[in-house]
Amino acid sequence: MTTTRVPQEERTRLMRERLLTACVELLIERGWSGTSTTLVSQRAGVSRGAQLHHFPSKAALVMAAVEWLAERRREELAALADGLPRGRGRTRAVVQALGDHFSGEVFTAALELWVAARTDAELLGVLGPFEQRIGRETHRVAVDLLGVDETVPGARELIQATLDLVRGLGLANTISDDTARRRRILNRWADQLDEALGLRAPGAAPRPDRKETPR
Amino acid sequence: MTTTRVPQEERTRLMRERLLTACVELLIERGWSGTSTTLVSQRAGVSRGAQLHHFPSKAALVMAAVEWLAERRREELAALADGLPRGRGRTRAVVQALGDHFSGEVFTAALELWVAARTDAELLGVLGPFEQRIGRETHRVAVDLLGVDETVPGARELIQATLDLVRGLGLANTISDDTARRRRILNRWADQLDEALGLRAPGAAPRPDRKETPR
DNA sequence: AAACTAAAAGACAGAGTTGACTGTTTGTTG
DNA sequence: CAACAAACAGTCAACTCTGTCTTTTAGTTT
Incomplete structure (x- = not known):
């Protein structure tokens, strides 16, 4: 039947x-x-x-949602790598892509949880570890995509700054559409990165073959 | 009686x-x-x-709180200017001060309103204009404190980036105490600003000691 | 001091939220 | 196919939140 x-x-x-x-x-x-x-x-x-x-309970639901969202963020981040130009405008493209990622809906949802967790111990207990892991992963992805040599003093801090910057831009984007401003700022930032990290060698060869890490 | x-x-x-x-x-x-x-x-x-x-109504209360908070933010920002060194380490000091400002309690409260406003039209109607004004004022203060010539192409974007960066750092600080990391990142960024904006006269030794800051 | 108005207090209704609880259906297993 | 367990449905009670309303108190004005 x-x-x-x-x-x-x-x-x-x-x-x-x-x-x-x-x-x-x-x-x-x-x-x-x-x-x-x-x-x-x-x-x-x-x-x-x-x-x-x-x-x-609601807590159980939300905690599961946290996990689920983390997975979504990971996927979105992984998809970021595809379709990025490889040569000249690489840095700009990567930085813009990061900016877009942190201005999307998935980030918005994460932001809501993030802010709520600040005053909700139970939620923080679950979200905290997740965010830490996602943070590390994002950092690694950024380093990969940009092809940065992290042993250079100060390089690590600049990558971190880049990620905190896109986070800040994402926050600004929640209240009003901020796309145009973000574009300008991130392009300028990318140029700055190129210069500071020698991705574009000062004076000569544009970025000596720093072997691109695959994937 | x-x-x-x-x-x-x-x-x-x-x-x-x-x-x-x-x-x-x-x-x-x-x-x-x-x-x-x-x-x-x-x-x-x-x-x-x-x-x-x-x-x-609750709306009336919160709207008044928004105004009140804006005033507080303005005061805190104004107080920032005092006690900052004038010579060598100026940029670092200014940037750190901005970082502290955006990691304080007042910012935290504003952040709660900010995020809530995203999904609350009434609140957004009040907060939006305020944030816009505060944003402009903060930008002006930053330009002032750093002594930047905004007619230089790209300078404006760098200042904006600085402010969005501290906003991002402030966000990160809400979940876990992030002071040490923030210090490192902002020092590095301050050096970058000095170089890019020629706040340190070109020709002078470009930052000889990159000794890692203690603490 | 009397009349008037703003300020303060607290009870109450209506709506919404969470999670417990009872009962029904559907899939699995011996 | 019978027994059992998981999945699903819907109601209910306890609680919280917001905003209205009535009453009392305190300050102002003439």
């Missing part, structure tokens, strides 16, 4: 995914305080009972 | 001030979603009725 056979494992996976996407969508649309469990279940088209079955 | 004579004007001023400080304190301690009107009146030691008399 069972019309369609759906194994439990799959059903669970689907339910959880629906709830988590709904949760993140709400985070983006209505912010942390506007994301109630009731709304999440409504938007996900899931009954309250089912929701409470999969995530017995 | 009246034991202490307090004119109405003064009473009003005091009440409003108590409520606003309580509101901002709560913003810092419990974040936007943790700042309920009930809590504000409790913390201020003001009855619910009195609160509603002075601020007939």
